[in-house]
Amino acid sequence: MVLIRSLPIYLTLLLLEYALLVRSVYSSNAFSRVVQHTHQIAARHTRNIARDLRLAFGAVLVSDPSQQPLDDGRAVYCKSSAAAGNGGQGNNSSSPTGTNSQGTGTSTNSAAVGSPTTSAVSTPWKLIEAHNGSDFFQGWSFFTGSDPTHGVVDYLDINDATSAGLAYVNSAGNAVMSVDTTNNLTSNRKSVRITTSSQYDQGIWILDALHMPTGCGTWPAFWTNGPNWPAGGEIDIVEGVNTYTNNQATIHTNPGCTISSSNSTVLGITGTIVGGTNCAAAETNNQGCGVRSSSDVSFGAAFNKNGGGVYASKLDDTGVSIHFWPAGQVPSDVLAGTPNPSLATWGTPFAQWSSSGCNPNTFFHDHSAIFDTTFCGDWAGSVWTDSGIPGQEQSCAQSTGYPTCEAFVMAEGSAFTEAYWEVKSVKIYQYQS
Template sequence: MIFRSLPMHLALFLLEFALLTPSVYSSSIFSRAVQQTHRIAARHTKEIARDLRLAFGAVLVSEPIQQPLDNGRTIYCKSGAVAGSSGGGQGNGSAGSSGTNSQGTSTSTKSAAAGSPTASAVSTPWKLVEAHNGSDFFEGWSFFTGSDPTHGVVDYLDENDATSASLAYINSAGNAVMAVDTTNNLADNRKSVRITTNSQYSQGIWILDALHMPTGCGTWPSFWTNGPNSPADGEIDIVEGVNDYTNNQATIHTNPGCTISSSNSTVLGITGTVVGGTNCAAAETNNQGCGVRSSSDVSFGAAFNNNGGGVYASKLDDTGVSIHFWPTGQVPSDVLAGTPNPSLATWGAPLAQWSSSGCNPSTFFSDHSAIFDTTFCGDWAGEVWSDSGIPGQEQSCAQRTGYSTCEAFVKADGSAFTQAYWEVKSVKIYQYQS
């Protein structure tokens, strides 16, 4: 405890003297004192550096930096994240642990890394530029409070209201939870959360490590990226589906002129099935775009949740757009290590891809932010309420619930939405840096 209150310049002098005088430093009492002084000096040095950053605006890569964009939005960037703490299953929660959702029931926190190869860093030109995980997950996101563009039976809460209502929080496993109101017999819309990253990138890899996504009749969850003037700036739907679907659908929506060369999966080199045609123009396809349904029956909804989640990677670069999905236990080790390298064979064939040969990225995609959303009914979930035949939806929601319309069910039966929540370990964004 000696020297705790000494002036810093004197403490540092004594430390340097001790290091240069082995005979004195060998004294156990003096040794402990010097070590304590060193720790204090190190702490104060960090504090001084922090104060200098605040005073002079210096930028260190180990601290979040905010850069203004031309449109007044900001980039929230954590470029100093440690590679080993990045990617699927490497968040704060451990495999097999559990947290609670907004209803107080247990939520799975089984890591998507469970059963995967040991995470190891590899050489890659893709560098981490933004990370959202742990207690500061919601930093760098804006809470959307406007009307649902897809006409859902939903009211989106701002950050304060969502936090107060326990619809947006960090659970005991360190994962972000975004839930919905479960009150029965509502007169108005059901409350939910929609968030958008403040950052915008025209190229990059967005990697989502999630343990749970909203599911059930009436729900329409999605995770996607788009530009500020979508579809002019393009939209890439990474995770999307409705009701009880079990197979994810990835889709792009663009201005006219973007197409895919074939509807044959083998020709396209993908594992999914083309379900939306080959014309990706939103205006020419009634906003259908060109979609690809995953061949994995654990890539969406309750099946995804019951399998312990998984990892999605969306890559936008000069070669085009591609989306990969890995269920729990199959996430490549480079992704787990936070050094993603899409050129590695371990990534396998993508679920979906749209080549630059028919859809030049520099023409159709720019300034993309990432978005989480949970809405109800609307232009998709409501329109297929009485339909069946999609994987997971062998029986229509009208038959399953006994309600003739999606809107009536969503407003009446809030208790049906205890599973309509996101539990996310991390969202990480990488940029190509040669």
């Protein structure tokens, strides 16, 4: 336009006339193709700009300085032989150390156990953190300290764990955490323990898993934990040892937290109390308040054979409650990523600790989620010669021919091909009225 304005008037008229003539030569379709091509180029540049912005802002979010590992130095305990005899549960408390992969995962819903046909429902519980798919390990730190429960295990950092093939996302998009299967070891067996970098005072933690570690000598767990154990509290969501088939959930707290009865009906749960009604670690030789699930497909080989399942642990002003749904029985709201515990479809929790005897605002705070697999130690090792627990009708000493858990674990690495987690997702929700 600058050029045209600078030309003499007669030349300007000639040029305009020539342009109109050229325009008439070409069909309207040809002109439309030019316009369309120009639009495509613009759209492609727009998408590239949007992608670059997402990447730039994504990097900022992943490096969020508020997502920091917990402080170290939590107390640990030795499991009492009395607790071992009745199948009591040990403690996995410790803070994450070692290599830290910062971030909060993604909010993309993973494929959940059960029917793929789901519909969203109204719920005040909103997704704030999700770990699934190729980004599953973002936002977890890999613990590399000595095992607080005295197992014959060495936990690897993220680099060594991935190099050894003990931590990865498989072709199905599920996170796998396994153990070394070398026979005749002269040092501890290698494994993985990870902790979320985030901490929450309240929330719902939902685990969707296909497979968990199983077999004599193993002690897997998924739980949430606060700082300065047991001051911040511990909620064991999934835990058991050896060949157990029924999961045990337990809480460990400072003195003052109790449950009102050992009667399941009175407590409004489907599980069975094990260990007593005093949840204080210091006053129960660290045993806490345990509840064994009535479901014989809630743990170990039975859980795996049944296709896995979903666990939901809710911590709010009403207390602590834990639900378990086997594969194919998961409520539609959970599958849809809109969990609503007030719905009848959730059913009765198998474990519950009411705020009337254990104020959650006093005994639980700053909880992170933790996965691990250890061997022997304070629980699995102490019940090696025991029998009569669901799934361990015959003792591991009898079934393996080894007099001690440690001897078996060090020698028989090939026995631990089933000692792995395969996890679809871990999602964390918070109440937002």
